[in-house]
Amino acid sequence: MNKREIVKNGLFKTNPLFILLLGMCPALAITNKVDNAIGMGIAVIFVLVLSNVVISLIRKIVPSEIRIPVFIVIIATFVTCISLLMQAYAYNIFVSLGIFLPLITVNCIIYGRAEAFASKNNVLDSAIDALASGGGFAMAIIMVSVVRELLGTGHIIITNLFNSDMVLFSTINMWNWLGNLINPSNHTFISDFFSKHSISILVEPVGAFLVLGFLIAIVNVIVNKTKLRKESAGVSK
Amino acid sequence: MKFNLSKGPYLRSRQSTTKKMLALSASLLIVWIASIVSHSLVYEFYYGMMAFLIGLTSLVTTFLVDILMAFSKGKRGKEIFKFTLKSYSYVTALIFALCLPVGTPLYVVAIGAIVGTLIGKHLFGGFGFNIFNPAAIGRVFVGLSFATKLTVPNVSMYDLSAGATVTGAANWTNIKLPGSYMFKDLFLGGYPSALGESFTILLLIIGLFLIITGIANWRLMVTYLLTISLTALGLSFAFNTGNEIFYVLKHVLTGGILFGTVFMITDPVTAPKDPYGKILYAIGAGFLTMLIRVNSSYPEGMAFSLLIMNILVPTIDSLVRGVTSRKTWLKYSLITSFLVISCLLNVVIAKNITFNEGTAYVNSEANIVLRGDTYE
Amino acid sequence: MNKRVITYPLILGSVVLLSTFLLAFVYNITKPIIEENAIIRENQVVLDLFPGAEIKVVEGELTKDEKDAGLTSVVKADDNYVYTFNTKGFKEGFVFLIAIDGEGNFNAFHIVSSMDTPGHVDNVRSKNYSDIFIDKSYDTEFGDNLIITGSTYTSGAVADAVKIAGQHYGRIK
Secondary structure (H helix, E strand, O other), rough: HHHHHHHHHHHHEEEOOOOOOOOOOHHHHHOOOOOHHHHHHHHHHHHHHHHHHHHHOOOOEEEEEEEEHHHHHHHHHHHHHHHHHHHHHHHHHHHHHHOOHHHHHHHHHHHHHHHHHHHOOOHHHHHHHHHHHHHHHHHHHHHHHHHHHHHHHOOOOOOOOOOOEEEEOOOOHHHHHHHHHHHHHHHHHHHHHHOOOOHHHHHHHHHHOOOOOHHOOOHHHHHHHHHHHHHHHHHHH | OOOOOOOOOOOOOOOOOOHHHHHHHHHHHHHHHHHHHHHHHHOHHHHHHHHHHHHHHHHHHHHHHHHHHHHHHHOOOOHHHHHHOOOOOHHHHHHHHHEEEEEOOOHHHHHHHHHHHHHHOHHHOOOOOOOOOHHHHHHHHHHHHHHOOOOOOOOOOOOOOOOOOOOOOOOOOOOOOOOOOOOOHHHHHOOOOOOOOOOOOHHHHHHHHHHHHHOOOOOHHHHHHHHHHHHHHHHHOOOOOOOOOHHHHHHHOOOHHHHHHHHHOOOHHHHOOOHHHHHHHHHHHHHHHHHHHHOOOOOOOOHHHHHHHHHHHHHHHOOOOOOOOOOHHHHHHHHHHHHHHHHHHHHHHHHOEEEEEEEEOOOHHHHHHOHHHHOO | OHHHHHHHHHHHHHHHHHHHHHHHHHHHHHHHHHHHHHHHHHHHHHHHHHHOOOOOOOOOOHHHHHHHHEEEEEEEEEEEEEEEEEEEOOOOOEEEEEEEEEOOOEEEEEEEEOOOHHHHHHHOOOOHOOOOOOOOOOOOHHEEEOOOOOOHHHHHHHHHHHHHHHHHHHHHO
């Protein structure tokens, strides 16, 4: 397998959330804010890359009979590391992720990649695969959270992970800037309109199921379309 | 000699689904017109027009959704029209519109209608395959998302706190109805409520008509009302409200219960198929309705209880398979014990748990309103 | 004798050992930062009430009554004694501060978090309510004055806390 194919597989073809339906628990539970999704995505990429690299390094030493306990120890170690690091440097994200941070230990994506890829391939390929799969997962949960936060609260606010007071991006500011050009005396009228007409149920757990279901449906439609096109192209050749 | 057996069913009723649905929508139309008239008389002409527009918006939106679904299923030309007719979405649209209060913004009506028909019906495979009542799905979605926007004229937001409009604005557990109301108002409406809910005398007549013509199942209606009345009676005795009959009538006639009894719980698609199962289903729905009404922070539980019971329908169906035709004594004793248990459980929970101080049933302030002083 | 009986535990053991070293390393790096942050967060609320004050922890064991009433910490900000309560109230997680100044008068009341219905919390949060005990001496008997009908649980917890804070102040004075 060449490297380009690995990246393509991880991000799109076998996207962990949309195609393989792995890691559903965090994807449903913490995607009510874009901030949380970014934090979870980074944590998963961190654990996935390190555990994949280490497992790939020791794949020839570890006999297959005891590989599962060895994987568990390695993955749990890295998860504990990142949860300690987050508690120290990104406390707000640590609090809002709550129990779902330690639960990365039992995330199927990480076991899946360790078992299916890292234990059979060399270090560089494993690292690339981890980045691609983790990236695919992060991309997917960020997509879900963007839809949920935008429709559920009427705005998206992305803050610096390490300093929650520092706002990196906010649709409120954007609308206020635009509102200032149109009507300087009441420049918040656009953002007020959006927050007034938000569908608050989407921030609730029910909304997670609805949004994820619709996104998976859309992705499947696209995947089927491209498959059909490729098949028909193959036939005409 | 060769016998040719055609495929079942062998017993054919003269009533077709289309005929039933037409009768149902005619009754809904009457309720709609009545609500338009009563809203223009009680409030002003503007609200009558709004009542008309809410129904129209719901109808148009569901038709658009149907056409879109037909199009995505690859139907073209005349087939689209056929598909739209066979989905019977006008019934869903009218039921959904009639359980909204008159102050609902039209875009909220449209969103609820889209969610109800698209998620509640078409995603499960269209008419006949939906496991949840589409109108109830739309109502709950709208109620949970836009609780503050479902308003009734002349009732301030303060009175409607705690999302008081889940299926009926008129609830005496935490709304003090503005002004005083006569006993006849229980039947003729005139107090703040959703569009189709308050004109109960009309609903009773329509319910009787639907039962006599066999369009709606009497078991569902009667058991549901019986469970609620018994529970209300139990609560009345347990809390010494006095005037028990009046208290029971208030529980049954205000809020969304009668409208739900006539039009929602009788939905043949989502109810169990077995007569005995239907009775158990209605008892469960009645129990949950009273549980939510009395013991939770939501004032009305009709739509919620219906959706919860819809989940349990496959379980009920498999539990009662073949029971209908035999073991009569067991059947009746089970039904009676379920009724008694659901009544007692509600009373015990209400006595022991106060989920929300202030809105809870046992709170003394709420009791003053419950005694019906405003009605006499 | 099978060789695997020795090699497998050895491999597993060494992996566990290496992980332990890594964890110990990360733990030692992050521990002081986590502790420092915790103290900053705790004092932040007190600093909101008394900006720029110097904060010291008041030493001494809490009595059983005080613990039962939900008193979690007592700090001294300049001359003011600040009592942090984490009580049950209507529902677990009702956190608020009560402060007594150097002359023995209640001078601040601040609700950090509450799980009760917002309307009931607002009753307790209102100035009318805190005016009942603000600027009164710590040994005043309030009785039922501090209990609001309708918000009984929430205001009851505050009433208890005011009594306990006064007792504690009297004890250490």
